[in-house]
Amino acid sequence: MKSILVIGMGRLGRNLASALLDLGNEVMIVDEREEIIESLAPKFPDCHIGDTTNENVLKSLDVKSFDVVFVTIGTNFESSLVTTILLKKFGAKKIIAKASQDIQANILSTIGADEIIFPERDMAQSLAVKYSASNVFDYLELSDEYGIFEIPVLSYWVGSSIISIDVRKKYKLNIIAVKTGDKMTVSPAADYSFRENDHIIVVGKPKDVLKITDRIR
Structure with missing residues (x-):
């Protein structure tokens, strides 16, 4: 559990503070708009009205x-x-600060922000990857190049083992889990045989994932 201060109760700030609180952290929220703080007070015992440029x-x-x-x-x-x-x-x-442009990020970093987040850009990237193929069920960006994806197995993989298909070598993807319905098998063995309706959780580049999902009809 950490003690966290969230300044600015726009959409991002509210959702972030709520998620942090739900995870058991001690969260203080601050905004200069009285009506916003009053509406959030029932959920956040530690809330303050104030202009943080003061x-x-x-x-x-x-x-x-x-x-x-x-x-x-x-x-x-x-x-x-x-x-x-x-x-x-x-x-x-x-200090973790929000930016919407690279120039803002550069300025914030120069004056002391330890990390910069780009919520709009990150969401746009996530949506672009997820909806570029109809068979990407979930996506989490790890870096500018790599992400974690949930995708269904190809039909001709069913009955074959991970090692026989050699996903890492042929498709440049690392399988970190297999999902069958509500059951998740983390770090599946090399001799695991794929079943119909299996989904795989893989780490890789979006372009390599799309090469597989484009084959699924």
Whole structure:
């Protein structure tokens, strides 16, 4: 469990704070809009109304006591910038800031943000990969090049083992799990024989995954 401060209760901030709280973390939320904080107060006992570009407001939050601080202020980049500068000034341990453009990311990194997130760009990439093929059931980006994918097995794989098909060599994909209905087999043995309706969880490049899914009709 970590202590986490989330600044900015736009769509990203609200969803992030809610997910963090549900995972058992101690979460404080801050936004300058009174009506937003009042609507979220029933779920978040530790919530504050305040303009985080004001030094006195941030100082009162004791930001250095949090394990992580997220800056998820909506469209006002200047506010994100000033907030990040002040967080660094007051000793925040780890600052993760939202950006929508590379130039914003560069500036935020220069002034002290430890990590930058691109929620819109990341979502766009995820959707593009997922819907480029009708047979990608789930997708998680690991890096600019690699992701984790859930895809169905090819029909002619059924009855054959992982080692006989040699997915890694032929398709440049690493199988990390096999999903059969609600059952998940993690790190399946090389002699595992594929069954009809099996899905495989693989790590690889999108272009290599699409070479397989394009064969599924």
